[in-house]
Amino acid sequence: MGFDDVTGARAVRAVESPLESARFGRTVERLTVPADSGASFSEVREAILDSAADVVVLRYPAEHVGWFARLTCLGRTAVFADSLVYWRLHAGKGHAPEPSADLRVTGLAAPTTVRKLVSSVFGAYGNHYLANPLLDPDAALAGYREWALRSAAEDGCLALECRGVAGEEPQMAGLATLEEGTRTEILLAGVISELQGRGLYAHLLKAVEDRTLARGAAEVVISTQGHNTRVQRAWARYGFEPVLTLLTVHLVRSPLPRERDPSPPARER
Template sequence: MSWRESVLTPGLTVRDSPLDGERFGVGVTRVTVSATSTAGLEEVLAVARDSTADVVVLRYPAGNVTWFAGLRAVPGRAAIFADTLTYWRLRVGGGRRPAPSEEIAVVAEPDPDMVADLMATGFAGYANHYAANPLFDPALSAVAYPDWACRSAKSGHAIAVHDGRGPLGAITWERDDDRVELLLAAVAPAARGRAVYPRLIAAVEDRASELGADFLVSPTQGHNIAGQRAWARYGFEPAHPLATVHLVRSELL
């Protein structure tokens, strides 16, 4: 899932998810209707009817509030509402940065295992869209975050901050055209209250500026109010919400 797929891609994006298949032992296909897509409900229903996947993870503009009733009528599939994903956006250079601190330093290429450990702690118990679906084991879902973060760190797309005694937090990111997208972030429990998260965002904003990107973008589940408040304080604005629905083969439930 990316800003490009969620906002810019015309038509429908349909792709299999082998990582989900390996992790959960069921076939998963992801279907996304972007903000600029002209695809209608009938086109989405046709994809769902023709799919052989066990689970179709569908995301579409949340303003299409009438769609869910139609999705419930797909033959042979149960529709499970799985929260809303909201994208936020900030023009690079417009962030409200925290005051500098001589005690906290940025690590441009942190150890991948350290990044993974921070994410495992930070995302423990986090209710992502998989949690809505009884086919997906919550314990296996939780492993996805540290695995993803480790891959990002190994590719050079992670930043951490520390105070000389140990890591305080880490954040992962990726570049796509004129944007840098924030992927995952976690703050060590003992470091909360020290403005670690805005320092992580500021470090990525610096990296985005170096790369010549125009915007930072970041998505989160609609229920993650704490994260969205932090983005609002930093200067982000809400940009695009997507409803998430799992269309599951009925006999599997």
């Protein structure tokens, strides 16, 4: 979900999500309440009641702390699915790392490499789909791969290449996929699991900032799940600032499956 979708003043309505519906085998609609829309809960309520989708993925500004309790009374199962936190950088103000002769940023289009990088970077990422037992986690990861492949096909993907030891091929260390308009929005970004914690992520952010400045844009935005504090610390070190938090709720028509209690029944006395 792009930054433009969560800001401004737009009508509150549920929108079909064909890709998610096909991916999960259930009809999915998205309902986003933009931060500046001034929408009331009654508008959200009517949009939900009008929906026939199996799952409505609702996102709304976190300051509406009382809405979740009211969502539980609309005839659907309300599944709290974490929060989405947006951060912003004024391009040219980032705390860029020192250049490294062992690192190089390239454009990336090879589908096999994109899939491999996304699987490594996001294989353990706690995205909002994992809150909903009706949605297959493997299908969610496949969705991230498809998302990255679309960006790569549109020249919106950067790869971080790490030089190996002499005689060995360079290693692809991470990637960033972008949506570029009046600002640059980083859709997906990360370093592969075995190279995390080595300061490489900042070099990826610098490449995005440099590309943003080169095309005359002035802002970079990025988002993640609220629980992902590790990457938010990296953004803060680089110079990003938090600007917006949305809560995510899945509203499900059918009852959720019950987990079997593994403990044996208590003996009668």
